[in-house]
Amino acid sequence: EPEVTQTPSHQVTQMGQEVILRCVPISNHLYFYWYRQILGQKVEFLVSFYNNEISEKSEIFDDQFSVERPDGSNFTLKIRSTKLEDSAMYFCASCRDRQRNIQYFGAGTRLSVL
Amino acid sequence: KNEVEQSPQNLTAQEGEFITINCSYSVGISALHWLQQHPGGGIVSLFMLSSGKKKHGRLIATINIQEKHSSLHITASHPRDSAVYICAVRGGADGLTFGKGTHLIIQP
Numbered sequence: 001e002p003e004v005t006q007t008p009s010h011q012v013t014q015m016g017q018e019v020i021l022r023c024v025p026i027s028n029h030l031y032f033y034w035y036r037q038i039l040g041q042k043v044e045f046l047v048s049f050y051n052n053e054i055s056e057k058s059e060i061f062d063d064q065f066s067v068e069r070p071d072g073s074n075f076t077l078k079i080r081s082t083k084l085e086d087s088a089m090y091f092c093a094s095c096r097d098r099q100r101n102i103q104y105f106g107a108g109t110r111l112s113v114l
Numbered sequence: 115k116n117e118v119e120q121s122p123q124n125l126t127a128q129e130g131e132f133i134t135i136n137c138s139y140s141v142g143i144s145a146l147h148w149l150q151q152h153p154g155g156g157i158v159s160l161f162m163l164s165s166g167k168k169k170h171g172r173l174i175a176t177i178n179i180q181e182k183h184s185s186l187h188i189t190a191s192h193p194r195d196s197a198v199y200i201c202a203v204r205g206g207a208d209g210l211t212f213g214k215g216t217h218l219i220i221q222p
Binding site: 031033035037041042043044045046047050054056058089091093097099100101102103104105107108110 | 147162200204
């Protein structure tokens with residue numbers, strides 16, 4: 001069965017450093033999402049992406065965050081200058097048709113900011 | 115902003131029992147998702163509902179749009195069903211709003 005792939009599984013970084021989290025969505029999917037889950041808390045929506053542009057973003061997704069689909073297969077989340085509070089599990093998801101289909105989630109990247 | 119409430123927060127049951135997890139939300143939606151999160155953190159989508167009822171194996175999900183309420187049922191529960199079950203809703207836009215999840219433990 002096709003799956004969403006995320007790399008790395010765990011990223012450790014120093015406060016203030018830039019990180020890029022990578023995702024390979026399922027190949028015929030058109031909608032792409034990033035979510036985060038701070039340890040012990042609920043999952044939160046960050047951003048959705050369709051037709052090569054952001055379609056919606058939450059208030060969490062400030063100027064420190066950006067997303068890109070550089071080559072038609074990868075979907076990346078960049079955090080420019082990480083803060084301690086960015087430590088969380090980051091999930092990528094994709095779906096074919098947001099009106100009809102479930103979202104398929106990757107296994108997540110655990111980001112630890114020291 | 116939609117508020118998504120799940121009950122119970124924690125549920126421990128014996129193998130074979132019929133399980134019900136409830137979800138209510140405050141604002142009208144276009145779709146409701148049920149998700150399963152395993153101890154390692156991975157998330158699996160179980161159902162997407164906009165009306166009525168869906169069944170997959172031992173799992174059944176129902177939604178009542180008028181009452182802004184959905185239930186997830188597990189029949190003949192098994193220890194491998196132990197996980198966190200999460201309800202999430204989508205309004206007019208893309209992003210899902212998630213509940214805090216129900217921690218389910220099925221004891222042999």
